[in-house]
Amino acid sequence: MHDRYDSVILHFAARAFMVPLIVVFGIYVLLHGESSPGGGFQAGAIVAAAFVLARLTLGNRHGGRSLPMWLLTVLACAGLGIYMFGGILPLLLGGNFLDYGVIPVEWYNQFAGEPKTSRAAGIFIIEWGVFLGVASVLVILYDHLTDAESDD
Template identity: 45%
Template sequence: MMRPNLILHVVAKFIIPLIILFALYVQFHGDFGPGGGFQAGVIFSAAFILYALVFGLDTAEKIIPPHWLRILAALGVVIYAGVGMESLLLGGNYLDYTLLGSNQIAGQHLGILLVELGVGITVAAAMLILFFAFAGRGRD
């Protein structure tokens, strides 16, 4: 599909793990520095979009099959809503994380971490779904 370009391939292979590592840092360090699920999700999807642009759409779809993406996009929302349900079952209010841990700080911290994880998964999967939908439409 695409003309192989050695420089692009080497640079992409070098840079994609770094982008994914950075996305994970932004995701899990979002409590302490700038960052969070929204940014991490977008950066994470950017890594795979770069992969798809350099190595072709078909290769990228072999790594992350589209039906996985659909499951992941729904999974993020389910994690988010599930944390809310969990606090409801523990006797608190919906999305009140205080009861998730042994004390308020621990509970809130765990809740925020889980919710941000849900946001990150949904955003990353949704951005990839959007990209694959647009890029795949041009393919005959």
């Protein structure tokens, strides 16, 4: 589980097809979470599965090079911070905690030319926080469980 399994076909399939496709599908599930099945939690689980697949095929050290532990920790904390930001932002604008109805979106609708309600915008912020938190925490779980150096 810690070592790299030497197979050209396995490495090519994992690196060139499966991991990028799974990440793109996870982002799709995240961005379409309001109008179709999906959301932050599901997208986070799918993207975490992609990174765990990279670690399984390429080995822990080699596969985890692009996403080391310190970056994962920062991303998990950033996810919690984004969630808190989405909760406190309506508080600053005169509403209650997590009351998305007061978030101003008129400037965004004029800029993008689409009618988006403020509640959808608030849920979108929350979904990004959940996505970052779930994805990085699941990868951190795998890294700690299969860490070769720690023997506890």
